[in-house]
Amino acid sequence: MLVDSNTFMYAAGAAHRNKQPSVSFLECVSTGKAQVCVSTEILPENLHRYRSIVWGEDGKQVFMLAREIVPRILPIDRDSINRAYGYLEGIPNIMARHPIHAVIC
Numbered sequence: 001m002l003v004d005s006n007t008f009m010y011a012a013g014a015a016h017r018n019k020q021p022s023v024s025f026l027e028c029v030s031t032g033k034a035q036v037c038v039s040t041e042i043l044p045e046n047l048h049r050y051r052s053i054v055w056g057e058d059g060k061q062v063f064m065l066a067r068e069i070v071p072r073i074l075p076i077d078r079d080s081i082n083r084a085y086g087y088l089e090g091i092p093n094i095m096a097r098h099p100i101h102a103v104i105c
Contacts, residue, residue: 002105003029003036003070005045012062030069037072039104074104 010022028034043066050059067073080103087099 001034001036002074002101003038003042003066004101005038005042005049008046008062008066009049012058026065026069036070037074037105038066038070039074039101040076041100043067043073076100076104080104 006018007022007025010016010018011026013019025034029036043063046063046066047059050056050062053059080100083103084099087094087102088096091099
């Protein structure tokens, strides 16, 4: 299962309806109860977000935790990019970030 960058941000962020489910899910990940991965695109997405809001040490901790508890980081290669582009061409209303998540899983 691919963990989206938002899961880490909700878990670390302010009160939100997705905060507790994200925390609970990441606890399952950290104990090995959930088999998950991230892509090479997801961790930099978190870094970009935290850097843009100047979140400093908290952003670093979220990045380090994600790197530590998620056992697999999947690469994004040329074939993945080409297949993701195919989804963008074939599905008119799909959000631009979703196809790459779909093809690497």
